[in-house]
Amino acid sequence: MSEASPLAPHRPDIDPVLESKSSDYQLTTKLLEQVGRAPRGWWILIGIAATGTLWFAYAIYYLITVGIGALGNQIPVAWAFPITNFVWWIGIGHAGTFISAILYLLEQRWRTSINRFAEAMTIFAVMQAGLFPLLHLGRPWFAYWIIPYPATMGVWPQFKSALTWDAAAVFTYFTISVLFWYLGLVPDLAAARDTSNGFRRKAFAVFSLGWRGAARHWKHYKIAYLLLLLAGLATPLVISVHSVVSLDFAEARVPGWHSTIFPPYFVAGAIFSGFAMVLTLLVPCRAIFHLEEVITPRHLESMAKMLLVTGWVVTYTYIIEQFLAWYSGDTFEISEMFSSRPAGIYAFWFAVMIFGNVLVPQLYWFKRVRRSPWALFVTSIFINIGMWLERFIIIVTSLYREHIPSMWYQYRPTWVDFSLLFGSLCFFSLLFLILLRLVPIVPITETKEMRHEMASEHDEPTRAA
Amino acid sequence: MRSGLLIEFETPDGLRSGIERLRKLGPEHGIDEMEAYTPWPVKGVDELLKLPKSKVPRNVLIGGLCGAATGYLVQWYCNAINFPIDIGGRPPHSAPAFVLITFETMVLFAGVTSFLSALVFAGLPRLWDPVFEVEGFRRASIDRFWLGLKRGRAPLDVDAIRREMASLGALQVVAVGEDQA
Incomplete structure (x- = not known):
């Protein structure tokens, strides 16, 4: 038996997480290049995104002035598109936190190049998500009623309702994500300051807070960033947020919702859809900004593997969901799970969901698919669609066939519903594209640090550095 | 310096x-x-x-505990003391229902404390040196x-x-x- 040395310099069968052979100086300037440089593709994309965002603004204006009746929602299907969009966007956000927090705890080095990217995705996705419950209120100007403040009427929010839990969870999640992301950005903004001149230098100087990289800075920074925000706080947070969201459903006595599987089911789905969205965004960005040396096939492959794993967790929960419905012996649960979902009016969309979430990820068994950026791009879009449909199916098919036939109703979305969904996609893209021009999207400091660590560990600079 | x-x-x-x-x-x-x-x-x-x-961890612990206490006390005061609503005889002071928001405020306070203490201990922001x-x-x-x-x-x-x-x-x-x- 040949014994592999525990300190073997490298494994030839694994791609490096970093292919750059340039010096630290070159790497820094290379990674900063994307800030302030606009390739043609960027202008085209931002044109589309800005137009869509204007349409989004118009749809919101229409919805608020006309009222909630502009949407297809109607009792008993009172939730429909807005809450589907909310759950979908929140779920997408989770992959960002997963990559930066949980993969850090698991010491997965490939996370370094993509963690800022994923965190930015989290923040913007949570922003989109937050809009939908607000719009769904019908009178969004009363949204502040959810905050416990001493009102003249002497009433308080009801904290035994899942709605207040949701507000607290999403607000905390957003705040922590922003702080965490910004703290991680500070040393890179300092690097941006130190490589630029004039107005840009002044702007970066302000946002880098005068970071000097002093040992005293690093000491407190590391502990705040790595130990506390990241590992200690963000990890339970990412699990809790989608669990709380799922309780909005599980608390209700609606067939198809009232189940204890919901919290883990939602968390798995969230991470699954989030990884798909990371790929959807990463593949074009990598091509447009030529980030191949820091985002290597290794990253793409690792993410495809994550999709395969989380895809199977989702598949497993689909099976368990059916099993629990059958095992409960409850007529309504059985009718919901075995007839109105797979064979009702929305049977086609149910089939599309199964195709996107269960069948498409099976392609990732093949190494060729896992290593092909454009195959990953296309499959990730199917997964995004599948995961959106999953939430749609959970919400609409459970509500449109409730306990008594007099409550049955066929839901049809209106143009406002579709405008809000596609508008939010455009708004998300717009924010993301603007960000690409403002901050370095690959963490420069962490990449350099990792490179030096690898070089000193392996003692083989040609490969690591 | x-x-x-x-x-x-x-x-x-x-x-x-x-x-x-x-x-x-x-x-x-x-x-x-x-x-x-x-x-x-x-x-x-x-x-x-x-x-x-670094004293950041100590501050975060204090921040987290304050956050949890704030979250729980606000819910308790609102729903059990100042404006109790009887819904099907459920107790106005219901600890299990208060757990989630308590957790969220704990994380929120701890996270914000962590961020601010790192900056304060490092002497930032300080734009010129x-x-x-x-x-x-x-x-x-x-x-x-x-x-x-x-x-x-x-x-x-x-x-x-x-x-x-x-x-x-x-x-x-x-x-x-x-x-x-």
């Missing part, structure tokens, strides 16, 4: 050996407090500089490792330091702040 000397190194190893050598030179050459400026956290520098333990005036110091955030020597009570023995540092491969030794000019 108000005034003193800045020494530039090309590698983290150079920086580490620089700190050790200066420690050996000791106070008779005017060496008092040192600081390192690096593009990424270099291992071992904290120990060499004998930095005190004399070290920024030094030619080439920009590379401290890119690929160079600088060692700062603060001027203490005794004057720095610049010539001896210069000699020692050059033997370690330091790229330059420059005066900073009031010592510049």
